[in-house]
Amino acid sequence: MCTVCGCGQGETQIEGHDHDHPHDHSHPHTHEHVHADGTVHSHPHPHSHSHSGHDHNHDGLHEYGVAHAHVHDHLHDADAMHDHALSYHPYSGDLHYGLAPARTHAPGLSQERMVKIEQDILGKNNTYAAGNRKWFAEHGMFALNLVSSPGSGKTTLLVKTIEMLKDQARVAVVEGDQQTSNDADRIRATGAPAIQVNTGKGCHLDAHMVGQALKRLDPADDSLLMIENVGNLVCPAAFDLGEAHKVVILSVTEGEDKPLKYPDMFHAADLMLLNKVDLLPYLSFDVSKCIEYARRVNPKLQVMQVSATRGDGMDEWLAWLRAGLEQARVAREQNLDLLKRRIAELEARLAAKV
């Protein structure tokens, strides 16, 4: 799957990875709906419009749960016949397709047949994410997916964290940005291994990109992996990378209502770092309100107030990281013990047979 956005195929670049994919997608582009009468439009709901020979009407009275969004391709020939199960609105006489019991066409009128799919659209990504997660578990790694809007201070926080953890833990970093290796360069300056993934036109990292980056990064067992996602408070929320936790970073120079404006990300995260708190005296940012908004979206969200530049809250953050690292290491050792016991059992059985 090409999991980057738009026509960014082949634009994803992972450092140290020569680009010669035999990758041959072609995307015919139609960027607007142009109707026969020349009007160009996009579709707000509720809406009502009509084409020659093809009427439909969304009156906006649907309740959630029975709402039914229809996408017609608007390229119908005026005389084209449809084999939809066609319904008429009892009052307005409007036509509605797909209200038949099967919510689709009457079977038997054509050679059409129904194929059950029942698959998660993100299934492929989730498979890769499960692979990454297994790999992290086997290597005792504590992996975090750091998400925020651009400019929240993610990279500065990372650099500071690496410096403070230097003598206690090994840290490796995957840096996601659309372009440049500036951030990976900043991380490498601290001495920590880092690899940059340029997503090209993509707006998020996906699990496959992270898997590829891991192969090249080859981080040490029992280490901390920080995946700095593309600065974007929307899309990265949907893509599991196999991490233990998503950590959302919000800086106090942003609006305190961001958790309400971008609820998906705050819902997906387990920890929120409220960064740049050293600037609070110069701002009208209401910390308690911000935390309250964030917990409306995600009642379980843990919150820490930090300043990467002045050092506030860093002890709490580092303690949280050390606890996660310890947990991952213990889990790996237990798993290893389990495997050793299993080998011993099998060898004993084999010996008994010989």
Place this chain on the structure above:
Amino acid sequence: MHEMSLAEGILQIVEDAAAKQGFKRVTEVRLEIGVLSGVEIEALSFCLEVVLKGSVADGARVDLQHIPGRGYCLGCGETVPVKALYDACPHCGSYQVQATGGTEMRVKDLLVE
């Protein structure tokens, strides 16, 4: 903008099914999209139109069904309807509501020839 990735994911699911089941044309793709899944329906529809062109599902109708949001209110101990992740419980007004349904995004079935 990740709707484009989702559209690519849908196309891949359709193409995999076509390879396995040997159908030549898809006339309708039925999707179930939870209202809490963070998917912008208009954007997804637009992206699908672009992505499906030239594929086995070129010109296929896309039927998007909303799955209503549900949450578990810690205060009431009940499952309640949720329209947005920041919604309060309709019974007690508390925000201690954990989303339990409506976050899915699935290809339900295809109508093929």
